[in-house]
Amino acid sequence: DQQVKQNSPSLSVQEGRISILNCDYTNSMFDYFLWYKKYPAEGPTFLISISSIKDKNEDGRFTVFLNKSAKHLSLHIVPSQPGDSAVYFCAASGGGSQGNLIFGKGTKLSVKP
Amino acid sequence: GAGVSQSPSNKVTEKGKDVELRCDPISGHTALYWYRQSLGQGLEFLIYFQGNSAPDKSGLPSDRFSAERTGGSVSTLTIQRTQQEDSAVYLCASSLVPPGTGYNEQFFGPGTRLTVL
Numbered sequence: 001d002q003q004v005k006q007n008s009p010s011l012s013v014q015e016g017r018i019s020i021l022n023c024d025y026t027n028s029m030f031d032y033f034l035w036y037k038k039y040p041a042e043g044p045t046f047l048i049s050i051s052s053i054k055d056k057n058e059d060g061r062f063t064v065f066l067n068k069s070a071k072h073l074s075l076h077i078v079p080s081q082p083g084d085s086a087v088y089f090c091a092a093s094g095g096g097s098q099g100n101l102i103f104g105k106g107t108k109l110s111v112k113p
Numbered sequence: 114g115a116g117v118s119q120s121p122s123n124k125v126t127e128k129g130k131d132v133e134l135r136c137d138p139i140s141g142h143t144a145l146y147w148y149r150q151s152l153g154q155g156l157e158f159l160i161y162f163q164g165n166s167a168p169d170k171s172g173l174p175s176d177r178f179s180a181e182r183t184g185g186s187v188s189t190l191t192i193q194r195t196q197q198e199d200s201a202v203y204l205c206a207s208s209l210v211p212p213g214t215g216y217n218e219q220f221f222g223p224g225t226r227l228t229v230l
Contacts, residue, residue, distance in 0.1 A: 004155075006155075034218070036221075041223065041224075042223055042224075043117070043204055043206075043221030043222050043223045043224055044156070044204070044221045045221070046218050046219070046220070049218065089155060089156065091156075099144055099146065099161045099163055099169065099208075100146055100148075100158040100161050100169070100172065101146075101156075101158070101219060102158070103148075103155040103156040103157075104155050105153070105154055105155040106155055
Protein backbone atom coordinates (compact mmCIF):
# COMPACT_ATOMS: atom_id res chain seq x y z
CA ASP A 1 0.00 0.00 0.00
CA GLN A 2 1.55 3.27 -1.12
CA GLN A 3 2.25 5.76 1.65
CA VAL A 4 3.24 8.52 -0.77
CA LYS A 5 1.13 9.04 -3.85
CA GLN A 6 1.58 11.20 -6.91
CA ASN A 7 -1.63 10.70 -8.82
CA SER A 8 -0.65 12.60 -11.96
CA PRO A 9 1.89 10.68 -14.01
CA SER A 10 2.44 13.64 -16.31
CA LEU A 11 1.91 17.40 -16.57
CA SER A 12 2.40 19.73 -19.51
CA VAL A 13 2.83 23.47 -18.98
CA GLN A 14 3.65 26.44 -21.19
CA GLU A 15 6.92 28.24 -20.56
CA GLY A 16 6.47 31.17 -18.19
CA ARG A 17 3.37 29.71 -16.55
CA ILE A 18 3.09 28.07 -13.15
CA SER A 19 3.65 24.33 -12.71
CA ILE A 20 1.88 22.70 -9.77
CA LEU A 21 2.88 19.17 -8.81
CA ASN A 22 0.83 17.40 -6.18
CA CYS A 23 1.57 14.72 -3.63
CA ASP A 24 -0.57 12.96 -1.02
CA TYR A 25 0.56 10.84 1.89
CA THR A 26 -1.07 8.55 4.39
CA ASN A 27 1.37 8.39 7.32
CA SER A 28 0.81 11.30 9.70
CA MET A 29 4.11 10.53 11.44
CA PHE A 30 6.27 11.65 8.51
CA ASP A 31 8.43 14.55 9.71
CA TYR A 32 10.09 15.76 6.52
CA PHE A 33 9.01 15.95 2.93
CA LEU A 34 11.35 16.38 0.01
CA TRP A 35 11.10 16.92 -3.71
CA TYR A 36 13.64 15.39 -6.05
CA LYS A 37 14.09 16.07 -9.74
CA LYS A 38 15.31 13.42 -12.14
CA TYR A 39 16.59 13.74 -15.68
CA PRO A 40 16.87 10.63 -17.90
CA ALA A 41 19.93 8.47 -17.22
CA GLU A 42 20.80 10.49 -14.11
CA GLY A 43 20.14 9.94 -10.42
CA PRO A 44 17.55 12.08 -8.64
CA THR A 45 18.79 15.43 -7.36
CA PHE A 46 17.43 17.17 -4.31
CA LEU A 47 15.30 20.19 -5.02
CA ILE A 48 13.57 21.45 -1.90
CA SER A 49 12.28 20.16 1.41
CA ILE A 50 9.84 21.10 4.12
CA SER A 51 9.58 20.13 7.75
CA SER A 52 6.24 18.92 9.02
CA ILE A 53 6.12 21.87 11.40
CA LYS A 54 6.06 24.33 8.52
CA ASP A 55 3.42 25.00 5.91
CA LYS A 56 5.55 26.70 3.28
CA ASN A 57 9.13 26.78 2.12
CA GLU A 58 10.38 28.89 -0.75
CA ASP A 59 13.61 28.76 -2.70
CA GLY A 60 13.79 30.96 -5.76
CA ARG A 61 11.27 29.79 -8.34
CA PHE A 62 10.34 26.78 -6.23
CA THR A 63 7.84 26.77 -3.37
CA VAL A 64 6.56 23.78 -1.47
CA PHE A 65 3.27 23.97 0.44
CA LEU A 66 2.26 21.50 3.12
CA ASN A 67 -1.30 20.94 4.30
CA LYS A 68 -1.04 18.53 7.20
CA SER A 69 -4.74 18.24 7.84
CA ALA A 70 -5.25 17.11 4.25
CA LYS A 71 -1.99 15.10 4.18
CA HIS A 72 -1.15 16.92 0.98
CA LEU A 73 1.82 18.80 -0.34
CA SER A 74 2.46 20.58 -3.58
CA LEU A 75 5.43 21.97 -5.45
CA HIS A 76 4.97 25.22 -7.34
CA ILE A 77 7.42 26.27 -10.02
CA VAL A 78 7.01 29.79 -11.31
CA PRO A 79 7.86 30.83 -13.91
CA SER A 80 8.34 27.41 -15.51
CA GLN A 81 11.28 27.02 -17.89
CA PRO A 82 11.99 24.34 -20.52
CA GLY A 83 14.96 23.18 -18.42
CA ASP A 84 12.52 22.24 -15.68
CA SER A 85 11.28 19.38 -17.85
CA ALA A 86 12.05 16.26 -15.81
CA VAL A 87 10.42 13.69 -13.56
CA TYR A 88 9.65 15.06 -10.10
CA PHE A 89 9.49 12.71 -7.13
CA CYS A 90 7.86 13.50 -3.84
CA ALA A 91 9.48 11.74 -0.85
CA ALA A 92 8.90 11.53 2.88
CA SER A 93 11.06 10.61 5.83
CA GLY A 94 10.33 9.57 9.40
CA GLY A 95 7.19 7.78 10.44
CA GLY A 96 9.00 4.57 11.18
CA SER A 97 10.81 4.45 7.87
CA GLN A 98 14.17 4.55 9.65
CA GLY A 99 16.67 6.32 7.44
CA ASN A 100 15.22 5.60 4.04
CA LEU A 101 12.93 7.84 2.07
CA ILE A 102 9.48 6.76 0.89
CA PHE A 103 9.01 7.90 -2.69
CA GLY A 104 6.00 8.50 -4.86
CA LYS A 105 5.94 7.20 -8.43
CA GLY A 106 6.84 10.56 -9.90
CA THR A 107 5.26 13.12 -12.20
CA LYS A 108 6.80 13.83 -15.57
CA LEU A 109 6.75 17.59 -16.20
CA SER A 110 7.05 18.92 -19.74
CA VAL A 111 7.53 22.66 -20.15
CA LYS A 112 6.86 23.73 -23.70
CA PRO A 113 8.59 26.80 -25.18
CA GLY B 114 35.18 12.74 -5.74
CA ALA B 115 32.36 15.19 -6.14
CA GLY B 116 29.41 12.86 -5.89
CA VAL B 117 28.15 9.32 -5.53
CA SER B 118 29.47 7.01 -8.21
CA GLN B 119 28.12 3.66 -9.31
CA SER B 120 29.43 0.94 -11.54
CA PRO B 121 28.72 -0.47 -13.99
CA SER B 122 26.35 2.03 -15.57
CA ASN B 123 24.68 -0.76 -17.53
CA LYS B 124 24.61 -4.50 -16.95
CA VAL B 125 22.99 -7.12 -19.14
CA THR B 126 22.91 -10.63 -17.77
CA GLU B 127 21.23 -13.92 -18.36
CA LYS B 128 18.56 -15.28 -16.08
CA GLY B 129 20.09 -17.36 -13.32
CA LYS B 130 23.44 -15.56 -13.23
CA ASP B 131 24.73 -13.59 -10.24
CA VAL B 132 25.50 -9.87 -10.51
CA GLU B 133 27.36 -7.38 -8.34
CA LEU B 134 26.67 -3.67 -8.37
CA ARG B 135 29.06 -1.20 -6.78
CA CYS B 136 28.52 2.12 -5.05
CA ASP B 137 31.10 4.68 -3.95
CA PRO B 138 29.42 7.17 -1.61
CA ILE B 139 30.46 10.74 -0.99
CA SER B 140 33.50 10.76 1.27
CA GLY B 141 32.54 11.26 4.90
CA HIS B 142 28.89 10.35 4.47
CA THR B 143 27.89 7.96 7.22
CA ALA B 144 24.69 6.65 5.71
CA LEU B 145 24.31 4.68 2.48
CA TYR B 146 21.11 3.51 0.82
CA TRP B 147 20.16 1.26 -2.05
CA TYR B 148 16.94 1.78 -4.01
CA ARG B 149 15.65 0.39 -7.24
CA GLN B 150 13.31 1.86 -9.82
CA SER B 151 11.39 -0.53 -11.99
CA LEU B 152 9.75 0.70 -15.18
CA GLY B 153 6.92 3.12 -14.40
CA GLN B 154 7.44 2.87 -10.67
CA GLY B 155 8.83 5.09 -7.98
CA LEU B 156 12.00 4.41 -6.08
CA GLU B 157 11.72 1.31 -3.92
CA PHE B 158 13.89 1.14 -0.81
CA LEU B 159 16.10 -1.94 -0.55
CA ILE B 160 18.67 -1.59 2.22
CA TYR B 161 20.26 1.06 4.42
CA PHE B 162 23.63 1.24 6.19
CA GLN B 163 24.30 3.72 8.98
CA GLY B 164 27.81 3.86 10.41
CA ASN B 165 28.74 0.63 12.17
CA SER B 166 25.17 -0.34 12.97
CA ALA B 167 23.54 -3.46 11.60
CA PRO B 168 22.00 -2.63 8.21
CA ASP B 169 18.27 -2.21 7.77
CA LYS B 170 17.45 -4.95 5.26
CA SER B 171 13.69 -4.56 5.49
CA GLY B 172 13.32 -3.57 1.83
CA LEU B 173 15.15 -6.49 0.25
CA PRO B 174 12.58 -8.33 -1.90
CA SER B 175 14.03 -11.82 -1.44
CA ASP B 176 16.99 -13.70 0.01
CA ARG B 177 18.62 -13.59 -3.41
CA PHE B 178 19.49 -9.97 -2.62
CA SER B 179 22.30 -9.03 -0.26
CA ALA B 180 24.56 -6.07 0.30
CA GLU B 181 27.65 -5.24 2.23
CA ARG B 182 29.52 -2.10 3.04
CA THR B 183 33.25 -2.49 3.62
CA GLY B 184 35.12 -0.11 5.88
CA GLY B 185 32.13 2.16 6.15
CA SER B 186 32.60 3.33 2.58
CA VAL B 187 32.13 1.33 -0.63
CA SER B 188 29.06 -0.87 -0.90
CA THR B 189 28.27 -3.84 -3.10
CA LEU B 190 24.75 -5.05 -3.87
CA THR B 191 24.66 -8.68 -4.96
CA ILE B 192 21.77 -10.36 -6.70
CA GLN B 193 22.02 -14.13 -6.96
CA ARG B 194 20.24 -16.24 -9.55
CA THR B 195 18.83 -13.19 -11.29
CA GLN B 196 15.25 -13.24 -12.57
CA GLN B 197 13.66 -11.12 -15.28
CA GLU B 198 11.67 -9.20 -12.68
CA ASP B 199 14.98 -7.99 -11.21
CA SER B 200 15.42 -5.78 -14.28
CA ALA B 201 15.44 -2.19 -13.02
CA VAL B 202 17.66 0.80 -12.37
CA TYR B 203 19.49 0.31 -9.09
CA LEU B 204 20.27 3.59 -7.35
CA CYS B 205 22.63 4.22 -4.49
CA ALA B 206 22.48 7.29 -2.26
CA SER B 207 24.46 8.61 0.67
CA SER B 208 23.77 11.18 3.33
CA LEU B 209 25.73 13.04 5.98
CA VAL B 210 23.03 13.75 8.52
CA PRO B 211 22.19 10.67 10.57
CA PRO B 212 18.47 9.96 10.70
CA GLY B 213 16.62 11.41 13.63
CA THR B 214 18.76 14.52 13.74
CA GLY B 215 17.16 16.47 10.93
CA TYR B 216 15.96 16.12 7.43
CA ASN B 217 17.56 13.41 5.44
CA GLU B 218 18.90 14.90 2.21
CA GLN B 219 20.25 12.02 0.23
CA PHE B 220 22.62 12.40 -2.69
CA PHE B 221 22.08 9.90 -5.45
CA GLY B 222 24.41 8.26 -7.89
CA PRO B 223 23.51 7.89 -11.58
CA GLY B 224 22.33 4.32 -11.12
CA THR B 225 23.05 0.96 -12.71
CA ARG B 226 20.57 -0.20 -15.32
CA LEU B 227 20.23 -3.97 -14.95
CA THR B 228 18.65 -6.00 -17.70
CA VAL B 229 18.01 -9.69 -17.12
CA LEU B 230 17.36 -11.59 -20.34
